Every structure is written in structure tokens, then in C-alpha cells.
Amino acid sequence: MASNQPTHTVKGYTYSVWLRYLELTSIASFMSLTLISVTLLVRQTAEAPPAGLGWIIAGGFLAALLFADFASGFVHWAADNWGAPTWPVLGSAFIRPFREHHTDAEDITRHDFVELNGNNCLVSLPTFWMAFAFELTPGWRLFQGVFWICLAWWVLGTNQFHAWAHSPKLAWPVRWLQRTRLILSREHHDVHHEFPHNRNYCITTGWMNPLLRGVRFFELLEWGLERVTGVQPMHRQLSGARLEGKDPWPIDGVEVA
Ligand SMILES: [Zn+2]
Ligand SMILES: [Zn+2]
Numbered sequence: 001m002a003s004n005q006p007t008h009t010v011k012g013y014t015y016s017v018w019l020r021y022l023e024l025t026s027i028a029s030f031m032s033l034t035l036i037s038v039t040l041l042v043r044q045t046a047e048a049p050p051a052g053l054g055w056i057i058a059g060g061f062l063a064a065l066l067f068a069d070f071a072s073g074f075v076h077w078a079a080d081n082w083g084a085p086t087w088p089v090l091g092s093a094f095i096r097p098f099r100e101h102h103t104d105a106e107d108i109t110r111h112d113f114v115e116l117n118g119n120n121c122l123v124s125l126p127t128f129w130m131a132f133a134f135e136l137t138p139g140w141r142l143f144q145g146v147f148w149i150c151l152a153w154w155v156l157g158t159n160q161f162h163a164w165a166h167s168p169k170l171a172w173p174v175r176w177l178q179r180t181r182l183i184l185s186r187e188h189h190d191v192h193h194e195f196p197h198n199r200n201y202c203i204t205t206g207w208m209n210p211l212l213r214g215v216r217f218f219e220l221l222e223w224g225l226e227r228v229t230g231v232q233p234m235h236r237q238l239s240g241a242r243l244e245g246k247d248p249w250p251i252d253g254v255e256v257a
Helices: 017-047 053-081 090-103 105-110 113-130 138-164 172-179 186-193 208-214 217-229 234-243
Strands: 007-010 013-016
Touching: 013 017, 017 113, 017 138, 053 090, 053 138, 053 208, 053 217, 053 234, 090 105, 105 138, 113 138, 208 217
Parallel strands: none
Antiparallel strands: 007 013
8 A cells, every 4th residue: 555654764674754753652661661660679679678589580580581482482473374464553563574574584684773672662561560560478579570570671682682693793792692592593593484484483582492392382272273263374374385386475465575
């Protein structure tokens, strides 16, 4: 559809100026809420310090990392396999970017910080409310705060780690983090980019991928969804099209120039 809405251009990449404003506002809100939440949590904890403070903080940090990795895989799997890029809101915000990424994997490295991270800042904003949502004992209250604040930051890190897994040039600390598998490594993520893109969906650290594969998590979900909706997941449609000798990409609903 032709559009005469104002657009913003960054690194030769053009998109709606309203989306740019939304991304900038989301990042500013995310940073402000982090500062406020951490200050509140420190003050709360200082008033009634729980036993095992270090363990609680480490536990919240790690649980948030595992959950963020799982959530990245779940959202990625859903956007790759269900719905259409033409759907309102969800289509343009999630489905199209994930599917275009299969046909132009390096495009993600051409986005600037705002475009790369604005979306994840926006979806993470409710976690700052969750960090203080329930009245709990001092130990659980600290865990609640650390878990949700860390979760917001791991979600923010996800797109950045994913972009680094495709970047040809990286600073040595990032290469070290990838080599030690503390963040998503290129080798691990390359498996997802093998046709038909149905493995290693998790893109924060990738730690949850072997576990989810072991329990056949996505296969079971696909089996259930296919029975209910009668629609095959996109990776099966792509494989089927290629088996019939057709170009699989037009049915993905995304055309890349
Ligand atoms: Zn994908
Ligand atoms: Zn990728």
C-alpha cells in the first residue's frame, strides 16, 4: 500500500517517523523506569535485608536469563510459523521482521541502536510494574524485583545479541562472550538459518534450545495447533513447497527486493 506518511531514514533504511518516535520514547521510558525501580528496590532491601541476599540476587538474575531465552524462542517460533506479515500490528511489528530475517539475515546488522532495541524496550515496560506487583516477605520481594528488572534487561539484550551473532566485525569483549556461550554464539544461531528454519529458536543465549528440543516442546505445540486450526506451521509449508519444486518464499508472504 502506498503511503505518504512522514518517514525517517537511518543508514539508508527508511521507516515511519511515528515508529521512530515510539522507539525513542520507549527507550527513554525504559531507562527512567530502570533507575526508579533499582532505587526503590535498594531502599526496600536496606529497610529489611533478607537472609541469603547474595543468593537471592544471583537466583533472580539467572532465572530471568533462562526465562528471557525461553521467551525469545517462543516469540520467534510463533512469528516464524503462525499468522501472516499482513496482519495488523502483530504482522508489521513481529511477523514480518522475523520472516524477512530468513531472506536477508544481515539486515539486522544495519539497524541503529534505536531501531534494533526500541521494540524490546516497549514490550518490557510492564515488567517494571511486575517488579513491585505483590506484597511478599522481604526475601521473595527482593527476588521479585531482581527477576523482573533483570528480565527487562535480558529482553533488551536479546536483539543486540542476535545482531552480534550476524555481525562480521565485533569488538573482542563481544567475541569473548560469544565464545564462552554467555551470549548467543554465531555457530549456535547459524543452525536456525539452515532451511527450513525450525531449530534453535532461542536467541538470548541459546541455553534453552537443547532442553526444548529434548522435550519436543515446539513439535508438541505445533501438533496441537495444527489439530485445532488445520493450518501447518510455516516451516512445514516451506519444506512442502520445496519438495514440490516450487520457490518456497512467496508463500511466506514476504517479498524482499
Ligand atoms: Zn527465524
Ligand atoms: Zn538470525
